[in-house]
Amino acid sequence: MTQIERQFLIETLCEDLVPMIMKEYNLTDHEALDKLYKSTTFAKIEDPQTGLYYQGAVYVFDFFKEEFPI
Numbered sequence: 001m002t003q004i005e006r007q008f009l010i011e012t013l014c015e016d017l018v019p020m021i022m023k024e025y026n027l028t029d030h031e032a033l034d035k036l037y038k039s040t041t042f043a044k045i046e047d048p049q050t051g052l053y054y055q056g057a058v059y060v061f062d063f064f065k066e067e068f069p070i
Contacts, residue, residue, distance in 0.1 A: 040067060
């Protein structure tokens with residue numbers, strides 16, 4: 001897989017995650033993006049060794065919610 005293909009998968013996953021984060025945490029789109037990009041979940045998404053960018057948004061969102069419990 002090329003870097004461009006992996007980046008596409010990451011961006012697509014983030015597009016799906018942001019609305020979930022907005023709804024769950026009552027945040028604006030900018031706040032949700034900021035929270036996602038600063039999370040360890042996002043670091044794992046970007047790490048090719050984890051393969052997390054291959055997973056579905058609901059699955060990854062569960063990791064995110066564990067990191068930021070309400």
